[in-house]
Amino acid sequence: MARKSWIQRENKRQKLELKYRLIRRSSKKKIKMSKSKVSSLSESEIKEIRRKLQSLPRNSSPIRLHRRCFLTGRSRANYRDFELSRHILREMVFACLLPGATRASW
Incomplete structure (x- = not known):
């Protein structure tokens, strides 16, 4: 935060x-x-x-101006499409909360 x-x-x-x-x-x-x-x-x-x-x-x-994470306010490692930082994005993708985003599996 x-x-x-x-x-x-x-x-x-x-x-x-x-x-x-x-x-x-x-x-x-x-x-x-x-x-x-x-x-x-x-x-x-x-x-x-x-x-x-x-x-x-x-x-x-x-x-x-800097982009910030919508949820946490983190200023680094933000994705423009989702307005989220990488930590929150990863958690939400694993929880299947983001439509269209898939997690890597091999």
């Missing part, structure tokens, strides 16, 4: 990421368009956009 403080920290990061998602995407899109020479942004405008991006909270970046 993961510490509750770690889980709460992750929840806080998810909320921040949702809050600043549109600002971050629009700023990055403007910078990308300026590099392709389609828009006519000057260097100072690009610097201002980057400064705006840097002023956003660090925890609002989607890179800082």
Whole structure:
């Protein structure tokens, strides 16, 4: 079981990421368009956009998010399809609780 403080920290990061998602995407899109020479942004405008991006909270970046196990909160060895860690996934497969998952036997 993961510490509750770690889980709460992750929840806080998810909320921040949702809050600043549109600002971050629009700023990055403007910078990308300026590099392709389609828009006519000057260097100072690009610097201002980057400064705006840097002023956003660090925890609002989607890179800082981690997947966690749905049941235990474990941050490592998670399977995307089931949202479970490997320990819980193995227990549930052996108990035949996951449809479509079969255990290895030879």
